[in-house]
Amino acid sequence: MIYHIRQTTSTNDEARDARYRHGDVVWAEWQSAGRGQRGHTWLCPEGLNITFSAILEPTFLPAPEQFLFTEVAALALVDAMRDYGIEARIKWTNDLYVGDCKCAGMLIEHDLRGANLARSIAGIGLNINQREFDPSLPNPTSMALAAGREFDREEVLRCCIDHLMARYAQLEAGDREGLQRDYRARMYRLGERHLFRLPDGTLFQAAVEGVRPTGELQLRHDDGTLHEYLFRQVEFLIEGRDPQPAGEH
Known part of the structure; x- marks a missing residue:
């Protein structure tokens, strides 16, 4: 109802x-x-x-x-x-x-x-x-x-x-x-190389490969290694936009 x-x-x-x-x-x-x-x-x-x-x-x-x-x-x-x-x-x-x-x-x-x-x-x-x-x-x-x-x-x-x-x-x-x-x-930027940021400010490029059933985002780094990140452990950056966490209003 x-x-x-x-x-x-x-x-x-x-x-x-x-x-x-x-x-x-x-x-x-x-x-x-x-x-x-x-x-x-x-x-x-x-x-x-x-x-x-x-x-x-x-x-x-x-x-x-x-x-x-x-x-x-x-x-x-x-x-x-x-x-x-x-x-x-x-x-x-x-x-x-x-x-x-x-x-x-x-x-x-x-x-x-x-x-x-x-x-x-x-x-x-x-x-x-x-x-x-x-x-x-x-x-x-x-x-x-x-x-x-x-x-x-x-x-x-x-x-x-x-x-x-x-x-x-x-x-x-x-x-x-x-x-x-x-x-x-249906994931945003699946397979595309883009810029990401860690909580300490470190920037890196990676491609979204998927997500685990337990929620970790899987990113393929430029050196070929696959890393998994929990919520708050990594931030998408959108080129040309104010790089604030885009998941909230």
Whole structure:
């Protein structure tokens, strides 16, 4: 069921209420404290885009494999945007890009029960009809800018939910290899050599080769060696853009 509310601190906060159960979606027109990755805020002008959280209960999924749930959410958004003629790519770990511009972001939060997940919240912000952005943001875009037309927000939301449940069913059925294969095929900059930065400021060039089921990004360095990085251990740099972490607003 979709719960459409006027305002909340963040849809992920609201979705923690026990009254929401598996398959429910909280859609808010305004978030006073929307969150992105790394503690950054997510900005969303009222009436132009969608911010929502989907509540799922993947009790079958071991905690070390929780990244597969992130893959489910990311692939669902790619699938939905493709329905509208927009080719998006997944920028590890939590963003959707059209070209070199960010169109959507996710914040995934889990509760555990023993060794497995108990309750997972997929918080999603998708830029739909916004055409003007805060100039301090490094590289935003929207579906409207990508496609040259406006969209019915509720229709897009329902399309995203349909694809989310379809991808979730794929995970529940045990098709981990299929999810991994599809996620890799839709990764941003797959196989391309680009610039990356380590937390200490070191710059290096490498090519994205894939991602492990446990979430590590696999980068092939110029010397031919393959290195794996966890979230926060490496940063994409986008040439010609302000080199800030592009996974957040």
